[in-house]
Amino acid sequence: MSGVLQSDGLSVRYAGNVAVSGVNIGVPAGRMVGLVGANGAGKTTLVNALAGWSRGRAVVTGSVQLEGRSIEKLAAHERVARGLTLVPEGKNIFAELTVDENLALVRPPADTTGRHLFTIPEVFEFFPRLAERRSHKGAALSGGERQMLAVGRALLAGPRVLMLDEPSAGLAPRLITDLLSRIRLLVDRGLPVLLVEQNIKAALKVVDHLYLLERGKIVGEGPADVMAADHRIIEAYLGTIADGTPA
């Protein structure tokens, strides 16, 4: 599958251990793509490699293309400037600053050609809850509100592709559905999204296409409805879902 964001043979090694191996994934224009897998499968390592980040001494090989241009040699901040934005697991907000201040600190990109620059009122339109909390400090926000703020900050950077690493982590099931459906609205407005999720049931409700990662390798992929019927997904993940209730 080719796309706005594309990896080819992407591998990541830590001191000889292969965490991600020969991964080819694509995020097409206007689509939401899910990347799912068990704990330790390599999901975070993979999106970090796409974003140009690494934890520890990672050796990254393979190619990454954004809108047809190779970006694998670019530093993380240069990839952000090109429009590849990652909201990492554990969020990316300033705890001591208010919602307004967190949003005001984001600098718009220098190169704005062909990209939609979200405004702060638009962020509040997508996440009305944030508007109600605009004078609250990051530290005083709930997990879901912090996640919305992290996504809001990412939107202000004018992403061409948005990557989200487990945005539902720590959220109650109702909040997960709410957050993911709001992110789906962004996709429907034209922003391609790569969503990393452990909660496969929630991911399947919003994504168009799903990749299954096991031990660093893509072992299955397909349209969401096809993958929902895949025996590996059903047996490993949908028998009981992440919130502990039967599927």
Ligand SMILES: Nc1ncnc2c1ncn2[C@@H]1O[C@H](COP(=O)(O)OP(=O)(O)OP(=O)(O)O)[C@@H](O)[C@H]1O
């Ligand atoms: N800095 C590091 N040094 C060495 N090994 C690492 C490092 N970071 C991750 N790994 C290893 O790489 C593998 C993939 O880890 P990763 O965090 O990418 O998995 P994940 O699918 O995101 O897991 P989770 O869902 O638990 O966050 C694991 O075996 C992990 O122990």
